Amino acid sequence: MSDPIPWLILLPLLWGLLSFLLGARRGDQVAVVCLVIQLALVALLVGQVVSEGRQYYAVGGWGAPLGINLHVDGLASVMLLLTHVVILPLGIYARYYFSHDVKGVGYFWPMLGFMSAAINTLFMSDDIFNIYVTIELLGLAAVGLVGIAGNTESILAAIRYLLVTLLGSGVYLAGVALIYGSYGSVSLTVLEPLIENEVSVAVFLAAILMLVGLLLKTALFPFHFWLPSAHGGALTPVSALLSALVIKASFYLILRMWLGVYAPLATIPTAQLLGGLGAVAILWGSVMAFNQTRLKMLIAYSTVAQIGYFFLLFPLITEVGSGAAEIAMQGGVIQLVAHALAKAAMFAASGVMILSMGKDNIALLSGISSRLPLTLFTFALAGVTLMGLPPTGGFIAKWLMVSSAVISGQWIWVVVMILGGLLSAGYVFKVLRQALLPAAAEMKFRPVNPPLEWPAFLLAFMSLSLSFVSGNVLNILGAG
Amino acid sequence: MTGTLIYACVGAVLFVCGVTGLILLPHLLRKVLAFNIMGSGIFLMLVGLGQHDNISDPIPQAMVLTGIVVAVAATALALAFVRRLFYLTGKAQSVANLKSLDQTEEKLITMERNKEGDASK
Amino acid sequence: MSMKSLLNTLVIIFSATLGATLIWAILELPLSNHIHLSGQVLAQLDTTGVRHPTTAVLLNFRGFDTLLEVMVLLLALLGVLDQTKKCTQKNLSISIRLTQSYFQTLVWSARVLVPVMVLVAGYLLAVGEYQPGGAFQAAAVLAAAGVLLNLSGLFPSWRELSWGFRAGCIFGLLLFLLIAAITLFLSPGVLLQYPITLAGMFILIIEAGLTLSLGLILAGFFLLLSDEVNNKEVDE
Structure with a gap:
């Protein structure tokens, strides 16, 4: 009973099933209560990891390679904590959001439950086939959520997203087949020493297939083509969940396999290639974001750009001094956390503004500053985090990553990061400038349910105050 | 080459055919079928690679059973979306070329907006 | 070019x-x-509660995968439900189909086959313990019976799931989840570790529940999508 790991999987599945039983448009209260309990469970688990170190759990009592193992290290703890810190305010936000759009809810709540269970299991799983099941569960939940909106635009986006996610997990599973064929095991812990000893064609190909499959899901340039329409076309609470969390899940898997099981294959050219694609993503995504006329599409392209920063991590941690690698890793993880909080806040704030405007159009924003000052402040705070200005978490992240790049002498990434920061300032100020203009005479803003503004502000506030607790986050990261 | 590896090789061919079809075929139903061919290829690889020395290994068989169930679920979801798209637009096409896809999307979206506009009048 | x-x-x-x-x-x-896992599976088979190695892997060694996988099926059903309730569907008129002469043959064969299919599903469920079979196969046969009934006009398509159908769809999944939770309270308190004496019974309960619910869910995939859907434009 004292072990929180199994409950973090069973509880979301349970409330997912119960809210389905309650029917469409129901289940919000159950969901929010259970999300609070899950947050407490995660806090308990993180406490255990910090005090006792890495946690292991053998589901079914068999242990690898016969059964499935779960394990929670520092990185997994940070990701679990981040997930719950983001998903709870978004759950509350969604509750009030759907009070404006009662018909639109559909089966949002049960899908959220399954998504939560899938993410929790994904972060903890130590078994590449079990991970396959979780990414399918996560992917189908995400696609189903995009489809809830139900108009042509979102259905086209959902179909494209579905096909990409199925292709991605199919390619990943082909890699799993090769690994099982080579070693007869799918446990990461069992595989790690085996792969270190010999690298055959099959293992090399498996690594490439699994990497490409996960890159498709992470939407790194040039695989980003599905992201803007899916994240921009979904209902706002869904956009926030997808941009803040779902993308991070597949990135986490890449990072984990890069540092763990496939470390013998993680060479400088591959790292440089990933970093290069990341750099292109930053530049391309930022420019495209600036050119958008719709607010949510702007934020979605900003996600394309921010994904690029995550991939700058690979050249900074591969075959450089251990000091530089550690600093880069810390910066990368803070960047993940800061982006998740800021992007969730930004989408949530944009949702409030769009509800008030009645239409998603940046040109109509003028006058919103007097109408929704708190929400605009939220948007600005999140924007400052994305730019990486002090005193936000984004600043700490970029500072650490730039320092690491300087130590390992990789100046090109320093230039990319600074340029990326300037470009993100461009698209954030484009929105703020329009919002601060006086309202057009004929523009009528609709009233918005006031509690809708607070979860978004809370998220943005957390992204700001991350800089004051970043030491604690790094403490958790270093624990396992 | 042992006899059982022939299954894995056929699986690899099916997998590649499925991936190609999924990327290139314009009609969405064909894409869904291509996904299923891709899936079958992967399952054949899993089972074929698991059978060493002619002893069948139950672990990949159970994995394939799991995979089949996931594929069925994904197919059902995809068909529901395609049907919904057909209901909204009368088309079930997707265009591989990205540029023309965006144009098609824009056209479809404006079509829908016009319709919504008509309905509200 | x-x-x-x-x-x-x-x-x-x-x-x-x-x-x-x-x-x-x-x-x-x-x-x-x-690593030759098949040997390890056979060595531990006596403690799993079933005699068929694949069933043992599916519901005991890697039962956790199965728990998540049945959730994937339900999740797809949620997606399907969200997409169907937004379409105004035109029911394929059963009476029109019934007037066709060949249709009588279909109706007749459905009436004969469906009871047999239910029996076959029960048989598949029961033999899964020691030979190929089990919940998924049984559920597929049950769902096929539902499809046959629908195609022969004896069973209407579904629009929205009523409370009873929803309860049926999650019954087996909830049972599986409940047993997973029970294992946390039994010694040694590890998720999905069945005590050796109870393992056989637990697996049978899970499989029986899953047969019913997965049968309903799989049938739902067809029955929710089987109505003719007209493009709005053509309709108007």
Whole structure:
């Protein structure tokens, strides 16, 4: 009973099933209560990891390679904590959001439950086939959520997203087949020493297939083509969940396999290639974001750009001094956390503004500053985090990553990061400038349910105050 | 080459055919079928690679059973979306070329907006 | 050569290379480090509560995968439900189909076959313990019976799931989840670790529940989508 790991999987599945039983448009209260309990469970688990170190759990009592193992290290703890810190305010936000759009809810709540269970299991799983099941569960939940909106635009986006996610997990599973064929095991812990000893064609190909499959899901340039329409076309609470969390899940898997099981294959050219694609993503995504006329599409392209920063991590941690690698890793993880909080806040704030405007159009924003000052402040705070200005978490992240790049002498990434920061300032100020203009005479803003503004502000506030607790986050990261 | 590896090789061919079809075929139903061919290829690889020395290994068989169930679920979801798209637009096409896809999307979206506009009048 | 055909050619060349590399990798597979799990499965089979190795893997050794996988099925049903309730469907009129002469044959054969299919499903469920079979196969046969009834006009298509159907769909899943939670309170308190004496019973309960619920869910995939859907434009 004292072990929180199994409950973090069973509880979301349970409330997912119960809210389905309650029917469409129901289940919000159950969901929010259970999300609070899950947050407490995660806090308990993180406490255990910090005090006792890495946690292991053998589901079914068999242990690898016969059964499935779960394990929670520092990185997994940070990701679990981040997930719950983001998903709870978004759950509350969604509750009030759907009070404006009662018909639109559909089966949002049960899908959220399954998504939560899938993410929790994904972060903890130590078994590449079990991970396959979780990414399918996560992917189908995400696609189903995009489809809830139900108009042509979102259905086209959902179909494209579905096909990409199925292709991605199919390619990943082909890699799993090769690994099982080579070693007869799918446990990461069992595989790690085996792969270190010999690298055959099959293992090399498996690594490439699994990497490409996960890159498709992470939407790194040039695989980003599905992201803007899916994240921009979904209902706002869904956009926030997808941009803040779902993308991070597949990135986490890449990072984990890069540092763990496939470390013998993680060479400088591959790292440089990933970093290069990341750099292109930053530049391309930022420019495209600036050119958008719709607010949510702007934020979605900003996600394309921010994904690029995550991939700058690979050249900074591969075959450089251990000091530089550690600093880069810390910066990368803070960047993940800061982006998740800021992007969730930004989408949530944009949702409030769009509800008030009645239409998603940046040109109509003028006058919103007097109408929704708190929400605009939220948007600005999140924007400052994305730019990486002090005193936000984004600043700490970029500072650490730039320092690491300087130590390992990789100046090109320093230039990319600074340029990326300037470009993100461009698209954030484009929105703020329009919002601060006086309202057009004929523009009528609709009233918005006031509690809708607070979860978004809370998220943005957390992204700001991350800089004051970043030491604690790094403490958790270093624990396992 | 042992006899059982022939299954894995056929699986690899099916997998590649499925991936190609999924990327290139314009009609969405064909894409869904291509996904299923891709899936079958992967399952054949899993089972074929698991059978060493002619002893069948139950672990990949159970994995394939799991995979089949996931594929069925994904197919059902995809068909529901395609049907919904057909209901909204009368088309079930997707265009591989990205540029023309965006144009098609824009056209479809404006079509829908016009319709919504008509309905509200 | 146009841009599009160039792209197509590139994709085909890429795929052919991938296929060739895959086959090369398969033929060059290293087997020196291979762990033989089948031996371990057979060695532990007595403690799993079932006698068929694949069933043992599916519901005991890797039962956790199965728990998540049935949730994937329900999740797809949620997606399907969200997409169907927004369409105004035109029911294929059963009476029109019934007037066709060949249709009588279908109705007749459905009436004969469906009871047999239910029996077969029960048989598949029961034999899963010691030979190929089990919940998924049984559920597929049950769902096929539902499809046959629907196609022969004896059973209407579904629009929205009523409370009872929803309860039926999650019954087996909830039972599985409940047993997973119960294992946390039994000694030694590990998720999905069944005590040896109860393992057989637990697995049978899970499989029976899953047969019913998965049968309903799989049938739902067809029955929710089987109505004719008209494009709005054509309709108006």
